[in-house]
Amino acid sequence: MIGRARLLLLLAVSLVRGQWPREEPEPKLPGGKSQKEELLKADYEQSLRDAERLAKLSEEFRAELERQGRHVLSVSTLRKIEEIERLARRIRSRLRRF
Numbered sequence: 001m002i003g004r005a006r007l008l009l010l011l012a013v014s015l016v017r018g019q020w021p022r023e024e025p026e027p028k029l030p031g032g033k034s035q036k037e038e039l040l041k042a043d044y045e046q047s048l049r050d051a052e053r054l055a056k057l058s059e060e061f062r063a064e065l066e067r068q069g070r071h072v073l074s075v076s077t078l079r080k081i082e083e084i085e086r087l088a089r090r091i092r093s094r095l096r097r098f
Contacts, residue, residue, distance in 0.1 A: 043094045054087045 027035040057080050064077045 043097065047091050047094050050087050050091050054084060054091070057084050057087070 061077065061080050061084065064074070064080070068074065068077065
């Protein structure tokens, strides 16, 4: 209760003094474009390429799985599984960034 009252008092004092935190202007690139927008665009394009690669690897994995025995996986198949996991994590981390 005391903490909440203290917080409200500090907020009121800062508003009276005009010291409310101001937003920083968004950084611009030399061409005048927004840096954040350009980063988002580059991330989007990379995610599309990664998703295409992910789909291709998934199809290859499915075909190899059908060809191989029930209990046997080749080393190349295991590497494809690891690559699929890595691509999925990379796409997810890019989507969470902004």
